[in-house]
Amino acid sequence: MNCRGCGRDTVELVVDLGEQTAADYFPPATDPTEDPRWPLELWLCRACTLAQLGPVRPLLPEMPLAVESATSIAHAGSSVRALLARHPELDGATVAEFASHHGGSWLPSLRAAGCRDAGEGEPADLVVDVHGLAHEPDLAASLALRAQRLAPGGRLLLEFHHLLPLVEQCQFDTIRHGHWAYLSLGAIQELAAPLELRVTEAVQVPLFGGSLLVTLRSGSTAGSTAGSADETVGPSVAAVLRAERDAGLADPHRYRILQDTARRTATVLRDYLAGQRDRGRTVLGYGAPSKAPVLLDVSRVGPELLAFTVDAAPGKHGRRIPGAGVPIRPIEELRAARPDVVLILTWDIADEIVAQLEAGGGWGAEYVVPLPEPHQVGRPATGARPSIAVEERHG
Numbered sequence: 001m002n003c004r005g006c007g008r009d010t011v012e013l014v015v016d017l018g019e020q021t022a023a024d025y026f027p028p029a030t031d032p033t034e035d036p037r038w039p040l041e042l043w044l045c046r047a048c049t050l051a052q053l054g055p056v057r058p059l060l061p062e063m064p065l066a067v068e069s070a071t072s073i074a075h076a077g078s079s080v081r082a083l084l085a086r087h088p089e090l091d092g093a094t095v096a097e098f099a100s101h102h103g104g105s106w107l108p109s110l111r112a113a114g115c116r117d118a119g120e121g122e123p124a125d126l127v128v129d130v131h132g133l134a135h136e137p138d139l140a141a142s143l144a145l146r147a148q149r150l151a152p153g154g155r156l157l158l159e160f161h162h163l164l165p166l167v168e169q170c171q172f173d174t175i176r177h178g179h180w181a182y183l184s185l186g187a188i189q190e191l192a193a194p195l196e197l198r199v200t201e202a203v204q205v206p207l208f209g210g211s212l213l214v215t216l217r218s219g220s221t222a223g224s225t226a227g228s229a230d231e232t233v234g235p236s237v238a239a240v241l242r243a244e245r246d247a248g249l250a251d252p253h254r255y256r257i258l259q260d261t262a263r264r265t266a267t268v269l270r271d272y273l274a275g276q277r278d279r280g281r282t283v284l285g286y287g288a289p290s291k292a293p294v295l296l297d298v299s300r301v302g303p304e305l306l307a308f309t310v311d312a313a314p315g316k317h318g319r320r321i322p323g324a325g326v327p328i329r330p331i332e333e334l335r336a337a338r339p340d341v342v343l344i345l346t347w348d349i350a351d352e353i354v355a356q357l358e359a360g361g362g363w364g365a366e367y368v369v370p371l372p373e374p375h376q377v378g379r380p381a382t383g384a385r386p387s388i389a390v391e392e393r394h395g
């Protein structure tokens with residue numbers, strides 16, 4: 001296999017999560033067909049440091065049934081306001097967006113802020129890609145396409161789930177079929193240079209458990225003679241690159257540690273759920289995100305430990321999480337069942353979910369998120385993040 005970023009044959013297998021179902025394909029709950037599986041592997045390129053999926057391509061289509069979270073919608077608006085505040089010269093700029101089904105479109109906010117859509121073939125002062133790039137199997141071609149849309153001196157904004165928190169906080173369920181690239185600033189910088197794109201800014205944002213918003217400017221030297229202040233590379237770039245180096249993102253060994261940690265975490269989650277069941281306590285799930293199939297499968301959790309989960313997306317109701325087979329129901333059924341524990345599978349928006357379920361006073365449930373290790377969140381009365389791992393092992 002050749003690298004999806006630089007095209008070289010310098011890639012090696014670093015994380016093996018076994019055979020996994022398609023992440024965004026939710027079969028009807030009563031469908032007796034076994035969910036098909038494909039090897040889910042993370043590979044690392046020694047040349048450009050891009051972390052990426054292996055060569056196997058699932059044959060099922062993705063079903064973008066998800067409802068966007070309030071957190072994600074608010075993020076699009078606040079990101080655009082912050083961008084325009086930093087760069088008032090973008091007022092009236094031409095924009096082009098490479099859409100994705102995560103993270104929301106920035107176009108409505110950009111239009112409201114005075115930007116105008118670039119016409120077909122018209123170069124854009126601003127090209128925006130919010131959580132789109134990782135879905136492209138051919139990263140090199142996709143990045144080149146975005147670069148070609150730029151006017152000379154234009155800005156390319158890329159927001160993606162950042163590899164750094166994935167590795168440091170063991171977010172192994174983020175590795176899933178359909179997300180072909182796991183992006184770091186180091187890899188982006190390496191792959192953008194031949195396209196005459198320069199990284200000028202990198203901002204860490206909390207969306208999806210840790211994202212990175214990267215600004216790249218087109219034109220290696222041409223056009224910079226005006227010496228405008230924003231041609232300089234901000235200190236954020238060096239800081240993020242240093243953090244990535246310190247975390248060992250280019251080191252294959254670091255990913256073997258990630259795999260071992262993921263297996264341990266998965267065992268703790270399973271033991272925790274089995275312990276709750278043995279004590280007669282009910283646990284139900286919240287959320288049916290595309291990361292749930294991997295989390296539940298690696299943890300060997302099915303309906304015997306998690307009778308059902310609920311989701312805000314009506315399109316997912318009556319379906320099941322593939323592989324694990326956990327049924328997906330409307331949120332009202334969770335409220336009606338009043339479980340002792342709610343396991344939040346959409347852990348990246350846990351605050352939003354706890355607030356939503358507690359809005360009417362709640363029923364005294366404990367809220368648990370699975371990663372980086374299963375622990376309680378929310379309800380201040382329960383104290384500071386007691387570690388379930390410790391409680392279960394000694395309890």
Ligand SMILES: [Zn+2]
Pocket residue numbers: 003004005006007008045046047048049050
């Ligand atoms: Zn490479």
